Amino acid sequence: MYALLRKFALALGCLPLAALTAHAQGNDFPVKPITIIVGYPAGGGPDIGARMLGEKLAARLHQSVIVENRPGVSGMMGASAVARAPADGYTLLFAPNTFLIAPHVLSKGTNVNLDVLNDFVPVVAPSKGAMMMVAHPSLGVKNARELVALLKKQPGLAYATPGSGSPMHIAGELFKKSAGVDMLHVPYKGVAPAIADVLGGHVKITYASIGVVAQHIAAGRLVALGMAEKERSPLMPELPTLAEQGYPNTATGAWYGVFAPKGTPPAVVEKLNQEFNTVLRQPDTAAKLKQQWEVPLGGSSEDLARMARAEYESYGRIVKEFNISAD
Template identity: 85%
Template sequence: MIALLRPFAFALSCVALAALAAPAQAQDFPSRPITIIVGYPPGGGPDIGARMLGEKLAARLHQPVIVENRAGVSGMIGAGAVARAPADGYTLLFAPNTFLIAPHVLPKGTNINLDVLHDFAPVIAPSKGAMIMVAHPSLGVHNAKELVALLKKQPGLAYATPGSGSPMHIAGELFKKSADVNMLHVPYKGVAPALADVVGGHVKITYAAIGVVAPHIAAGRLVALGAAEKERSPLMPELPTLAEQGFPNTATGAWYGVFAPKGTPAAVVDKLNKEFNAALQMPDTVAKLKNQWEVPLGGSPEDLARMAKAEYEDYGKIIKAFNISAD
């Protein structure tokens, strides 16, 4: 009888040790450098945001935070590297919410086998920007209503995007449906060439992150027509949303998320979340984010999980309805 009970007692002791190990692991964490992987090239928005917050996190945790760029396949190369990393909190993903769009639009032959909702442990949504619709001044419109009036007379005006399947492409298709207008989608290979052609007047309309077009708006090279957001951005509060102008169901949103590999101990995730939240409340962090045309978000891992699930499902429906795919 005693011999039979020994395996059961051993199993119970293992469970007890595991329960004690989690808080101890969080207490000792981190004991070595943390790596934040960005799935985009150096110098872009994700890279700048990751480096700024990585610097704050390093100061708070007293350990180096290294930002590593692994660009390719709409950010999925970097995401895959994090998903395969040990689930110990020492490898994190810093990604824009396009991370949730890519699986829906990538060609079926793409060798990226990721489940973005289940292969990662959400940590925090650090900040958000805004997506806005802009036009070249020569078009002679000053808001979305005036653009729609023009499109009724001149259907087929072109709008530029960084590529098929991009958030800007999705925003354009949503606007076309809501406003019942016809616009021609012209995909480019990246934000820079698309924006250059709109600033040059070769294509008259585009969607872009607020930080990308704000200098051109201030200089009079572009006209802001409306925000493709659920609410006005505090970064440009005078600009009404497209919905406010009578075109509902046109919001896309632009925000960043930090994720750890699936299975990362909850205590470690909570500690990272706590330190990120503290860094986001620092006045100089808020100021730096504002300079990058971002506003702090923060919140719990559960908040990010809810945001990610809702957007993944919403984008999936939109992309299927409009038959959108990447280049």
């Protein structure tokens, strides 16, 4: 028995100190409150999602989870705060995938010099929504094909977005190219004024996340023309994608990711990933996300890393091709 214990002790002694430390950090984590930073104002989609998941994560970890709003520069102020935070897993970023567009469209100096792929460690992608094209009923079209037929006769119809360089702007440019039509981009200062003008019929077309426009579609105030996604959304399965209607390469996607500062110990990242995934598998989590027009996603940190890199590179090509920049 003594000989076996001695061999075990020697084997432990051969393990790198960093590996032992990381393992200990993973086992002990967390020992104090966790802060989730959201780069957008309170009350919006990212804030609501972060608070709901933070509350459930706190119950799992038996530690407080605090959501802190750091709005500004297309969400990059919050991202910058996380990048500068200690790499210990106690400060996390909750961000929509627009996080991956901002560096491409913001002018030099305004993106706080972040490398979004290398300054962060992916933790998990909690959920996804859906981007869709909608129109005012007075336009008289019921799907994307009818819109294209109209645009062939009346080129230059305007479409509203929350701003230049937004995912909605990118979606519009992709559709124009795929359908071979001309539309006039009208940028607004945010989602609310853009939707308000479309509801008022001042601009007839817009792109929006499903949660923003679902109630207006149900009430007949807007008409859903197609999903700007790779596949139909389970949130509105009857609505075909733009690609299904004959307009490929028009998908943009809408999802959220959780990121930690670069250098966060792998064991801590794995612990966070496991706990988030456990929360996402709870039936009431799915129910709450559905109320926000989101569906659980989850998966490994590597899954999020692949998604992030693919979208970052894709958006970079699109922004360059269409010469898109932020307001």
